[in-house]
Amino acid sequence: xxxxxxxxxxxxxxxxxxxxxxxxxxxxxxxxxxxxxxxxxxxxxxxxxxxxxxxxxxxxxxxxxxxxxxxxxxxxxxxxxxxxxxxxxxxxxxxxxxxxxxxxxxxxxxx
Amino acid sequence: xxxxxxxxxxxxxxxxxxxxxxxxxxxxxxxxxxxxxxxxxxxxxxxxxxxxxxxxxxxxxxxxxxxxxxxxxxxxxxxxxxxxxxxxxxxxxxxxxxxxxxxxxxxxxxxx
Numbered sequence: 001x002x003x004x005x006x007x008x009x010x011x012x013x014x015x016x017x018x019x020x021x022x023x024x025x026x027x028x029x030x031x032x033x034x035x036x037x038x039x040x041x042x043x044x045x046x047x048x049x050x051x052x053x054x055x056x057x058x059x060x061x062x063x064x065x066x067x068x069x070x071x072x073x074x075x076x077x078x079x080x081x082x083x084x085x086x087x088x089x090x091x092x093x094x095x096x097x098x099x100x101x102x103x104x105x106x107x108x109x110x111x
Numbered sequence: 112x113x114x115x116x117x118x119x120x121x122x123x124x125x126x127x128x129x130x131x132x133x134x135x136x137x138x139x140x141x142x143x144x145x146x147x148x149x150x151x152x153x154x155x156x157x158x159x160x161x162x163x164x165x166x167x168x169x170x171x172x173x174x175x176x177x178x179x180x181x182x183x184x185x186x187x188x189x190x191x192x193x194x195x196x197x198x199x200x201x202x203x204x205x206x207x208x209x210x211x212x213x214x215x216x217x218x219x220x221x222x223x
Contacts, residue, residue, distance in 0.1 A: 100170070
């Protein structure tokens with residue numbers, strides 16, 4: 001079973017708008033990570049938030065983590081056509097190397 | 112260039128044959144992973160390894176085998192016991208369980 005589950009499955013927005021996607025997970029974690037995948041390619045790491053952090057920023061990305069609700073959100077501000085991709089959250093249980101991914105959110109940014 | 116390399120990019124296999132996918136990294140990472148991705152789906156963990164000569168089953172290990180004889184290499188064999196092997200296979204590595212993972216560009220396996 002997959003540790004993380006993203007919501008929504010798909011998102012279509014206009015260029016310049018913000019995109020928000022959510023991730024829920026099941027067990028205690030070391031950290032939560034977000035990745036991007038362009039069609040047919042490998043995944044690229046975007047941001048890592050540790051279990052003792054609540055919010056983290058990187059450029060146009062903002063990630064929040066609520067360990068009491070076992071959930072995280074990824075916000076992409078001022079979206080661009082190049083942000084069109086699938087986004088995945090990944091988690092690993094505490095003191096374990098296992099890294100599990102959710103089903104992903106497919107984001108389409110319309111010009 | 113440091114990175115993680117998967118080969119080949121495309122692979123065709125006849126039913127009933129075993130096939131081995133290559134994954135090599137020169138990042139000096141301890142952990143390595145194999146995932147399977149079906150069209151429009153997320154990544155499912157096949158096997159992972161924390162250290163040389165040790166590996167653990169992931170969520171869908173049946174029909175697959177791995178070895179970790181060298182730190183930099185983690186080949187995946189898709190055996191004839193895997194009933195539906197056509198998929199996109201991704202290899203990844205990370206420095207530790209608290210670090211980001213780096214991915215290869217994937218191998219697309221098609222059974223013909």
